[in-house]
Each structure stands twice: as C-alpha cells, then as structure tokens.
Amino acid sequence: MYNQRQAKNQRHSFVVGVEYRYEDLFVEVELGTFCTTLLHAQRIANSINSIILFKNHMVIIFKNAKSITISDNFLKHEYQFRICTKPTMRPLNLSAFTDQEREDFTQNQSYIVNEENKKEVNWNLQTAFQYLQDRYDAQGRTNFSFGQSSFYAIPVSAQKQKEIQHETS
Incomplete structure (x- = not known):
C-alpha cells in the first residue's frame, strides 16, 4: 500500500543550485543533478557556507570546511551572474x-529584490570582479565574499530522469 511516508522518501532526480549575493551582484551556481530525496537535495544546496570571488577564480567553501575552485577554464558553465536593476534604497x-x-518595513516591496529585478549578464569571473572593484571603489580589494541569497532543488522531469538513469547505468 502506498503511503505519504514512502512518497516523502522516494528518490528522484533534482537539479540543485544556490544563489549568493554581494550588494547588487548575484551569482548562481549549479551544483549538479542528484538522484536523492527532496530533503537530501535541500541539504546538499544548504551545505555551502560561502562563495568568495577573486580576480581570476571563485572559491566555494562548504560547511565541512572543504572547498572547490571554479575558474573560467574549469566549470565555466556552472555559474551565471545577475545584476540587480532595482534602484538602491538608502540604508535605514x-x-x-x-x-x-519593523514589521511594516519587512513587507515593504521597495526593499525586496525578486527575479524580475535581476538581469542576466554574460560575464566571466574577471569582469564580475572588475565590476565590483569599480562600483564600490574597492581597487585595493583582492576578493569579495558573497552572502547566501537562496537555494533551489528542482525536480527533473520523468523523461529526463530516464535519460539520466540510462546514462549512469
């Protein structure tokens, strides 16, 4: 007999990724496609501690203190930069x-950035780094540490799951 507990623990394929932010620049990193439960896919996405952008590479640091380095020669298609197009509001x-x-402020739409306020830019790591140096008058900075914005675990369609299973078996 099928029950909700079984459905909750069923393994499916999920595309897992994160989006991190430094001021008005967002970076989305796709971590990969995983055959797992939804809860485990969310844990994978939540396993990242921080992302640090350097002039020629980006380091993703996980909560277990391990890290991976992304450069424009290695894993170039695993990240995408977006710029916030919403005018900057003054700090309060x-x-x-x-x-x-405070409650009213947290609901105020003029301070909330959503997907419609983000514009994809086709930047490499060096261009993004240069943008941040120029935009925030930070010519002496050697890195920028991005803070977590969001993560996602998107179920892969049944047809795509069959293709993935066929490729991995």
Whole structure:
C-alpha cells in the first residue's frame, strides 16, 4: 500500500543550485543533478557556507570546511551572474523603529529584490570582479565574499530522469 511516508522518501532526480549575493551582484551556481530525496537535495544546496570571488577564480567553501575552485577554464558553465536593476534604497537604522514599523518595513516591496529585478549578464569571473572593484571603489580589494541569497532543488522531469538513469547505468 502506498503511503505519504514512502512518497516523502522516494528518490528522484533534482537539479540543485544556490544563489549568493554581494550588494547588487548575484551569482548562481549549479551544483549538479542528484538522484536523492527532496530533503537530501535541500541539504546538499544548504551545505555551502560561502562563495568568495577573486580576480581570476571563485572559491566555494562548504560547511565541512572543504572547498572547490571554479575558474573560467574549469566549470565555466556552472555559474551565471545577475545584476540587480532595482534602484538602491538608502540604508535605514532599524533600531529606531517600533515593532510595528519593523514589521511594516519587512513587507515593504521597495526593499525586496525578486527575479524580475535581476538581469542576466554574460560575464566571466574577471569582469564580475572588475565590476565590483569599480562600483564600490574597492581597487585595493583582492576578493569579495558573497552572502547566501537562496537555494533551489528542482525536480527533473520523468523523461529526463530516464535519460539520466540510462546514462549512469
């Protein structure tokens, strides 16, 4: 008999990735396609601790302190940069807000960036690094540390799953 617990633990193929942000620049990194449960796919995506952009490479640091390096010669097609097109709002001192004002602020759409506010750019790592140096007057900086924005685990279609299983068997 089929029950919800069995369905919850069934293995499927998921495309897993993360999106990290430094100010108005987002970088999406596809970690790969995994045949696993949804919960485990989410754990894989959540296993990244930080992403650091250098002039000629990007380092992805995992929570277990291991890391991988991405360069334009290695894993070039596994990342995509997006720029935020929404005008920058001035910073506010939230400590001066009442509880109700803080609650209203968290719902204020002028401070929330969504997918419609992001524009894909066809940049390599060096171009993204140069953009951040120029944009934030940081010519002496040797790296930029991106903070987590979001992660995803997208189920792969049944047809695509069959193709993946055929390729791996």
